[in-house]
Amino acid sequence: MTVNHMFTQKVAKVDRGMLASYKIANLIAKAGKPHTIGESLIMPAVAVVLSTVMNQSPQEVTSVIPLSNSSVSRRIDEMASDVENQLISKLQVNDFSLQLDESTLPDNSALLMAFVRFLDVDEICQEMLFALKLTTDTLGESIFKKLEVYFEENNIPLKNIVACATDGAAAMNRKTRVAQFPSLAVISTDLLDDDLAVYVDHLKQLHNDMDTRFSDLLQMTVPHWFVDPFIADVSEVDVTLQESLIELQNTQQLKQGSSVEDTRSCG
Numbered sequence: 001m002t003v004n005h006m007f008t009q010k011v012a013k014v015d016r017g018m019l020a021s022y023k024i025a026n027l028i029a030k031a032g033k034p035h036t037i038g039e040s041l042i043m044p045a046v047a048v049v050l051s052t053v054m055n056q057s058p059q060e061v062t063s064v065i066p067l068s069n070s071s072v073s074r075r076i077d078e079m080a081s082d083v084e085n086q087l088i089s090k091l092q093v094n095d096f097s098l099q100l101d102e103s104t105l106p107d108n109s110a111l112l113m114a115f116v117r118f119l120d121v122d123e124i125c126q127e128m129l130f131a132l133k134l135t136t137d138t139l140g141e142s143i144f145k146k147l148e149v150y151f152e153e154n155n156i157p158l159k160n161i162v163a164c165a166t167d168g169a170a171a172m173n174r175k176t177r178v179a180q181f182p183s184l185a186v187i188s189t190d191l192l193d194d195d196l197a198v199y200v201d202h203l204k205q206l207h208n209d210m211d212t213r214f215s216d217l218l219q220m221t222v223p224h225w226f227v228d229p230f231i232a233d234v235s236e237v238d239v240t241l242q243e244s245l246i247e248l249q250n251t252q253q254l255k256q257g258s259s260v261e262d263t264r265s266c267g
Helices: 003-031 037-052 058-062 069-091 140-153 174-179 193-213 239-249 252-266
Strands: 096-104 110-120 123-134 161-165
Touching (some): 003 037, 003 069, 037 058, 037 069, 069 123, 096 140, 110 140
Parallel strands (some): 096 161
Antiparallel strands (some): 110 123
């Protein structure tokens, strides 16, 4: 065995060990386990399997698989960055829809999460774009600035956003919701989130009350001939109503009155 052959084998083994390190780090990240588990549990487990089942010396294998805490963290960061770069490169040239969600962490800090959906070749893909901390407040303007800065840094055109959805919280889209109520729009700059939440709750209660009071009307099926009896097909109407409908359609005065109303509504 030549020196070159031995060196080639050693390099190949190191490369396979590095690949195994990345794959194991990926498993640790997916399982949400501490990064120290690679060195404290996985590597000893591999050594036990090699020595007990394969009857091999584990030192030769485990020495080429770096699984220290820092190594696992670095592998995860590198893979995450690569996935993000691939996603950004697709968003730079494709239209996509955007969903924003603002959440609060246990330490009371605000977190802004962005999800995107786009067409990749012939497949609809949905991915998480980022999760960034909001260092100021959670108002719509601050959220938009955070999003704008991220898009500028990664050269993603804002015009590629064809639709945007939020979680419906008052802070996420205050301007849009207030604009629907002129009386509130006048004082929108003075509104607090708590004030807006009171209005929203009141409107929700009104909506639920209307649904309860008029549930029979909402469930009612209105026959098509009732909407415009003068042009309805008599053959499609119940036999017991056909004679009355024919008589109604032949009443010139009512027909003329209907034409006048249609003209007014169109004007």
